[in-house]
Amino acid sequence: MLAKKEQLISQVHSEFIKQFETEPKLLTLTPGRVNIIGEHTDYNEGFAIPVAIDRWICTAVCKSLDKSSTIYSLNYKNTFKINHNMLKKNDTNWEQLAQVVLYHINIKFNIEMGVNFVVGGNIPIGCGLSSSTAFVVSLVYSVCQLFSIDIIAHELVILCQKIENFALGHAIGQLDHYGIILSKKNQFLFIDFKDGSIEYIPAVLNNCSWIVINSQIQRELSESSYLNRVKECEQGLNLLKKRYKISSLRDTDKFSLEILRNKYYVLYNRLCHVIDENQRVLRMKEQLILGNAKSAGEILSESHESLKSLYEVSCKEIDYIIEKSKLIEGWFGGRIVGGGFGGCSIHLVENKSEENFIDDITNNYNKKFNIVPQIMKVSFPGGLQSM
Numbered sequence: 001m002l003a004k005k006e007q008l009i010s011q012v013h014s015e016f017i018k019q020f021e022t023e024p025k026l027l028t029l030t031p032g033r034v035n036i037i038g039e040h041t042d043y044n045e046g047f048a049i050p051v052a053i054d055r056w057i058c059t060a061v062c063k064s065l066d067k068s069s070t071i072y073s074l075n076y077k078n079t080f081k082i083n084h085n086m087l088k089k090n091d092t093n094w095e096q097l098a099q100v101v102l103y104h105i106n107i108k109f110n111i112e113m114g115v116n117f118v119v120g121g122n123i124p125i126g127c128g129l130s131s132s133t134a135f136v137v138s139l140v141y142s143v144c145q146l147f148s149i150d151i152i153a154h155e156l157v158i159l160c161q162k163i164e165n166f167a168l169g170h171a172i173g174q175l176d177h178y179g180i181i182l183s184k185k186n187q188f189l190f191i192d193f194k195d196g197s198i199e200y201i202p203a204v205l206n207n208c209s210w211i212v213i214n215s216q217i218q219r220e221l222s223e224s225s226y227l228n229r230v231k232e233c234e235q236g237l238n239l240l241k242k243r244y245k246i247s248s249l250r251d252t253d254k255f256s257l258e259i260l261r262n263k264y265y266v267l268y269n270r271l272c273h274v275i276d277e278n279q280r281v282l283r284m285k286e287q288l289i290l291g292n293a294k295s296a297g298e299i300l301s302e303s304h305e306s307l308k309s310l311y312e313v314s315c316k317e318i319d320y321i322i323e324k325s326k327l328i329e330g331w332f333g334g335r336i337v338g339g340g341f342g343g344c345s346i347h348l349v350e351n352k353s354e355e356n357f358i359d360d361i362t363n364n365y366n367k368k369f370n371i372v373p374q375i376m377k378v379s380f381p382g383g384l385q386s387m
Contacts, residue, residue, distance in 0.1 A: 042173030050179030064114030074120030128338020297332025313340025
């Protein structure tokens, strides 16, 4: 059972005192995020509507007496010591990320003093809610706060993306970073990834709940498959550039894609998804402003069908959840979220049907796959916090 916010803060604070025999200088809360609509559009200069959710990574810090840093993970019950000036391959993802964070922070800001960290979180790991990005942002933000480094939000986005790209060995988009760092309470971010502009739109639909279902299916092979999708979009765009004067998929339409349909059918499908998804984001923005839950739900379901059939990033377990949900009264719509190939789906459900929806999906999913899904009603508290 994952700790609630107040429990998490208390646990991290207590563990810090236990590990380092002193009070932390400060604590930070870094949220996870869910993407309402706009999947696989960020690396195609498209649109998206992400938002931070009420699941966090809490980090407690103080300056160390030596030049190395020590991180204790509450989730993994493990301590890791880091030399800021060298990089080595580590067995675990969180240790590798932590090492790369401190290495880059040292290079950029010339911090010669070490830091003591205790980190704990209640963001489900590896299921499309940006636990890794939240971890990176949490460490970077905490160090900046601790050493009074003045860094604006957009600079923090770029720095954290750079660090993750270095750690992963390939390029990722900025969707997660924007959602985590720039979210505001009860507002969604409408992001244009071509010019980096942001608008805020209402995140509350009257008498409705946003529910995230963790299928408990780990996203195996998702990294290589994600990279394949990125390369397929690049390949398709390059083919279009030979025929049309365009710089991105934002400069074209589905009619122009017809030249790919026969010879490059897979690329055609991928690009169809991206172009349609951008239009869905624009439509979703309108419906959220209008407060139209029915239309918003329909757009979610359209997105899932496209991610399933055209972009091919869904899985049988999440497809089952979507199909079962269609039979439940008060369900407006839903879709797979994140990179895909497992993980979570998001659903828009009428408040009065919420309990029935959760019971129905839990029972049927468990009966079908012998797996108990993790179901979370999420709220939108805003981005980074320090205390």
